[in-house]
Amino acid sequence: MAAFVPRPVYPHLSSIPRSYFLGHHAAGLSKMKGLLASIDLVIECRDYRTPLVSRNPLFEHNLGERPRLIVYTKQDLGSNFSTADKQREKIVEKWNAPSPSLFSDVKSRIATSKILEFIKAQAKSSNSLFGTRLMVVGMPNVGKSSLLNALRNVSLGKKKAARTGDQPGVTRKIGTSVKIMDGEEGKEGVYLIDTPGVFVPYVPDAESMLKLALCGNVKDTIVPPTTIADYLLFHLNLQDPKLYAHFCEPTNDIFVVLEALARKQGRLKKGGLPDFESSALQFVQRWRAGDMGRFILDQVSEAALDERMRALESMGGSMHQARKAAKQIKKESYLHAT
Numbered sequence: 035m036a037a038f039v040p041r042p043v044y045p046h047l048s049s050i051p052r053s054y055f056l057g058h059h060a061a062g063l064s065k066m067k068g069l070l071a072s073i074d075l076v077i078e079c080r081d082y083r084t085p086l087v088s089r090n091p092l093f094e095h096n097l098g099e100r101p102r103l104i105v106y107t108k109q110d111l112g113s114n115f116s117t118a119d120k121q122r123e124k125i126v127e128k129w130n131a132p133s134p135s136l137f138s139d140v141k142s143r144i145a146t147s148k149i150l151e152f153i154k155a156q157a158k159s160s161n162s163l164f165g166t167r168l169m170v171v172g173m174p175n176v177g178k179s180s181l182l183n184a185l186r187n188v189s190l191g192k193k194k195a196a197r198t199g200d201q202p203g204v205t206r207k208i209g210t211s212v213k214i215m216d217g218e219e220g221k222e223g224v225y226l227i228d229t230p231g232v233f234v235p236y237v238p239d240a241e242s243m244l245k246l247a248l249c250g251n252v253k254d255t256i257v258p259p260t261t262i263a264d265y266l267l268f269h270l271n272l273q274d275p276k277l278y279a280h281f282c283e284p285t286n287d288i289f290v291v292l293e294a295l296a297r298k299q300g301r302l303k304k305g306g307l308p309d310f311e312s313s314a315l316q317f318v319q320r321w322r323a324g325d326m327g328r329f330i331l332d333q334v335s336e337a338a339l340d341e342r343m344r345a346l347e348s349m350g351g352s353m354h355q356a357r358k359a360a361k362q363i364k365k366e367s368y369l370h371a372t
């Protein structure tokens with residue numbers, strides 16, 4: 035039998051939507067800007083699995099005047115804690131310098147304590163009598179509320195203060211500030227404000243949108259689940275097709291995998307036909323839960339960062355530029371189609 039050859043690149047899909055900038059994203063961002071003067075440190079969350087794509091230039095443009103700590107969330111889903119992972123993290127740290135970067139997993143007390151140590155040092159250097167005020171920002175579903183809960187739990191032993199969920203948009207409004215650390219030397223404590231996720235104004239390319247959809251940063255109804263599953267299959271094949279050996283032999287055909295999964299799990303419609311949609315969601319959920327390999331989706335190199343920054347520049351960090359770019363792309367795809 036011929037050896038299995040994975041797809042080396044993912045085909046371009048012009049049908050993938052490239053915007054998900056909702057009303058409450060814009061409203062949230064403008065309120066965050068209004069609060070900025072009273073904030074000592076902005077904690078910007080990005081997804082560990084998409085260090086390039088989950089970087090939202092809107093935060094730099096609008097909140098960049100305050101000191102920032104970049105936290106890469108969900109490290110447990112993207113890292114095997116190998117030497118290669120550590121080397122890649124070093125590159126990511128360099129990208130963000132002088133802003134510091136930390137890598138987090140909400141279930142790890144060690145990772146959460148490192149963030150707390152950083153915050154403690156920040157609070158020590160502050161002379162404010164009113165305590166240190168932090169704001170956590172990031173793309174939808176990146177793990178902001180979970181981080182707030184983890185910081186509060188490890189530092190104060192208190193239960194969940196912010197609602198979390200596995201779909202984007204659980205936090206819709208800016209929260210009230212929540213105490214996450216007691217003060218020292220007679221000072222007030224440290225307070226953290228949770229904020230709604232804000233999506234990038236426009237995604238420069240279809241593959242980036244697929245990455246964001248796969249990581250759950252957009253609702254699962256925006257990109258068809260079978261397309262998200264196919265994009266996952268593309269990555270699984272590049273990593274190791276054994277990651278889905280539980281269902282079937284190596285293949286580049288997502289419908290072969292989904293049919294095998296549907297039959298195994300009894301996800302069948304009338305007439306015994308496989309339910310491809312629910313099987314696709316199940317396939318993706320397994321990966322999101324860390325049950326089908328831990329790897330990242332972005333390429334991490336200086337060249338990849340340069341290319342990304344150029345693409346984002348052309349889209350612009352401002353809403354005006356983004357809308358202009360969106361119109362241009364629509365016009366081009368119309369010309370292609372006619």
Ligand SMILES: Nc1nc2c(ncn2[C@@H]2O[C@H](COP(=O)(O)OP(=O)(O)OP(=O)(O)O)[C@@H](O)[C@H]2O)c(=O)[nH]1
Binds near residue numbers: 140181201203206
């Ligand atoms: N495995 C893992 N899951 C995480 C981690 N952090 C958050 N999650 C999960 O990611 C999902 C989203 O977390 P939230 O804290 O609700 O995300 P958010 O950024 O506040 O979401 P929005 O309300 O859309 O702004 C939830 O299912 C969390 O349990 C992490 O470090 N590791």
